[in-house]
Each structure stands twice: as C-alpha cells, then as structure tokens.
Amino acid sequence: MSQSTDKYLRKAQLHIKAGEGVQAEEIYKKILAKFPKNKKAILGYQKLKTPPQVELNNLISLFNNGKLKETVSLGETLTRQFPLAIILHEIIGAANMGLGNADETIASYQRVLQLNHKHTDAYNNLGMVFYDEGKFSKAVDNYQKAVEIEPNFADAHYNLANALKQTGDLGSA
Numbered sequence: 001m002s003q004s005t006d007k008y009l010r011k012a013q014l015h016i017k018a019g020e021g022v023q024a025e026e027i028y029k030k031i032l033a034k035f036p037k038n039k040k041a042i043l044g045y046q047k048l049k050t051p052p053q054v055e056l057n058n059l060i061s062l063f064n065n066g067k068l069k070e071t072v073s074l075g076e077t078l079t080r081q082f083p084l085a086i087i088l089h090e091i092i093g094a095a096n097m098g099l100g101n102a103d104e105t106i107a108s109y110q111r112v113l114q115l116n117h118k119h120t121d122a123y124n125n126l127g128m129v130f131y132d133e134g135k136f137s138k139a140v141d142n143y144q145k146a147v148e149i150e151p152n153f154a155d156a157h158y159n160l161a162n163a164l165k166q167t168g169d170l171g172s173a
Contacts (some may be wrong), residue, residue, distance in 0.1 A: 071095040
C-alpha cells in the first residue's frame with residue numbers, strides 16, 4: 001500500500017472521530033475505486049454501516065418511549081457518524097412520521113432506498129406518507145414497488161388497494 005493511501009485512510013479515521021462519516025465515506029469510496037481489495041478501506045467503509053449496539057439500543061428506547069423529537073435528534077447525530085446505517089434512517093423516518101413531519105419522513109425513507117433499493121418497508125412507509133398527504137398516485141407507485149419486490153407483503157397489498165380506491169381505480173383495487 002502506498003504512503004498516500006495510508007494518508008487518506010488516516011484522514012478518513014479523523015473524519016470518523018470528528019463525527020463526519022460522510023467525508024470518511026467519500027475517502028473510502030475513492031480508495032476502493034482505485035484499490036477494490038484494500039482491506040483497511042473495506043473495513044472502514046463497513047464500520048460506517050454499524051453504529052455501536054448501545055447507541056442503537058438507546059435510540060430504540062427513546063422511540064419506544066414516545067420521545068420522538070429526542071429520537072430524531074440522536075438519530076441525526078448518529079447518521080453523521082454512520083451515514084450508511086440503514087436502521088438509523090428507518091428509525092428517524094418512523095419518528096418523523098409520528099411527529100407528522102412529512103418532508104423529513106420522505107427524506108429519511110428515500111435515503112434508505114438509496115442504500116438499499118429493494119427495501120420494501122421503506123416503499124410501504126413512503127406510500128403511507130403520500131397517502132396521508134392526499135398524493136394517492138405517488139402512494140400507489142410506492143406500494144406497487146413494495147409488492148413487486150415482496151409479493152407476500154400483506155400490508156402493502158392492503159395499502160395499495162386503499163390507494164387505488166382513492167385514485168378511482170376500483171377494478172384494480
């Protein structure tokens with residue numbers, strides 16, 4: 001490994017320690033683009049997906065206790081350090097949904113889909129937000145994606161039927 005690669009790996013670690021996971025992610029991506037088998041970059045990149053279990057438990061506890069604003073605040077802090085952790089974006093989305101923050105909910109679930117384009121719960125939850133906003137065609141689109149990926153997803157089928165009904169497509173509903 002070259003000295004410049006080591007320098008970038010150290011820089012990524014400094015970003016992580018400063019809670020700047022997005023910057024570290026970019027550095028790891030650049031290293032891996034040139035050296036796809038670089039073990040240190042692979043491990044560093046993987047760490048961006050995994051917040052400490054104690055932090056995750058704390059976040060879940062806040063959510064389960066109805067402390068939704070605190071959940072969002074802590075979740076956003078953790079995503080700065082662990083930007084690839086899907087679970088964090090899911091929890092933030094759910095907390096924002098509970099708070100009635102539609103735009104923030106949509107942004108959270110869209111980030112989940114950027115990280116995993118086959119995440120059926122994210123599509124279903126986006127559908128629910130769009131449905132609640134009266135954007136029934138967008139709701140239908142998201143529910144359909146969930147059902148296409150996971151044909152046995154009963155909640156998505158139920159939600160899809162209700163959204164189709166609202167669009168006037170009673171035959172499909």
